[in-house]
Structures are given as C-alpha cells and as structure tokens.
Amino acid sequence: MQVGDAGNGANSTKSICYRNQKTLRILFVGGWVTAVREFSVLLRIVAAFSMTVAVLAATIGFAGPALAVPARWVMPEVRNMVLQQAIKEIREVTGSAQLDLSVEDRRNGQEVHNQTNWLVCAQSPRAGGVISQKSKRVLLLVKRFNQQRCTS
Numbered sequence: 001m002q003v004g005d006a007g008n009g010a011n012s013t014k015s016i017c018y019r020n021q022k023t024l025r026i027l028f029v030g031g032w033v034t035a036v037r038e039f040s041v042l043l044r045i046v047a048a049f050s051m052t053v054a055v056l057a058a059t060i061g062f063a064g065p066a067l068a069v070p071a072r073w074v075m076p077e078v079r080n081m082v083l084q085q086a087i088k089e090i091r092e093v094t095g096s097a098q099l100d101l102s103v104e105d106r107r108n109g110q111e112v113h114n115q116t117n118w119l120v121c122a123q124s125p126r127a128g129g130v131i132s133q134k135s136k137r138v139l140l141l142v143k144r145f146n147q148q149r150c151t152s
C-alpha cells in the first residue's frame with residue numbers, strides 16, 4: 001500500500017493505492033471525510049442499474065399481453081349439461097375472472113350444494129352471446145334430473 005499527500009492544511013487530499021490499482025481519494029474538508037472511488041466503479045453501478053431496469057421493462061412488456069383481458073367472452077352452450085361441467089366450460093372462456101355467477105332452481109327453490117346433481121336447463125346470456133366484462137353476470141337455471149321442466 002502506498003500513501004501520498006497532495007497538499008497540507010484543512011483541505012488536503014490523500015490517495016491510497018491498493019494492490020488491485022483501485023484508487024480511493026479521501027478529502028478532508030473542515031473535519032468531514034468524503035470518500036470518492038474511481039469513476040469506473042460508479043460507471044459499473046450505473047451500468048448494473050440500467051441493465052436491471054431494462055430486464056424489468058422487458059419482462060413487464062412481455063407479460064403484459066399474456067395478462068391482458070380478451071376482447072370478448074363468448075358464452076358457450078351449456079344447456080342440458082351437468083352443472084359442474086357447465087361451470088367448467090364457462091371458466092374455460094373467462095379464466096380466473098371474478099364472475100357474478102348465479103345458479104337458481106326456480107321450480108322448487110332448493111339450494112345447490114352438489115353441482116353433479118343438477119342439470120342446466122336455461123342460461124343467460126344465451127349461447128354465442130357475449131358475457132359482459134363490466135357486469136360479469138351469468139345466470140344458470142337448473143333442475144334435478146328427475147324433473148320434467150325448469151320452472152313450474
């Protein structure tokens with residue numbers, strides 16, 4: 001290690017050279033010590049930061065289209081399907097979007113607990129219609145397998 005003195009007094013600069021030839025300049029200003037490394041260290045930090053920002057921007061840019069909501073959700077034909085399969089078909093169209101999905105038994109007013117025990121007999125929107133991305137409302141009318149009609 002080599003130590004050199006460039007001046008004397010309250011504002012003097014001392015430089016210390018290490019084996020790897022990196023220079024650290026220490027500036028004594030009124031009792032305060034300020035350390036400034038070589039400019040190349042600063043450039044490496046800026047370059048690393050710039051690369052991180054570029055990679056992050058590219059990642060967001062490529063993920064954006066994958067996360068985008070499709071232009072339209074077309075309601076599949078689910079009449080005469082078992083309720084569980086009908087809901088699966090609707091989910092294939094809408095993905096994981098939060099839907100306002102209503103399932104109603106208008107004939108007996110029973111609650112639906114087991115989706116495999118019910119048959120879809122009517123739907124809204126109709127097959128081929130558009131599921132509104134604003135309201136996200138889907139209505140399925142169901143009946144038991146042994147019932148003749150959907151409503152009384």
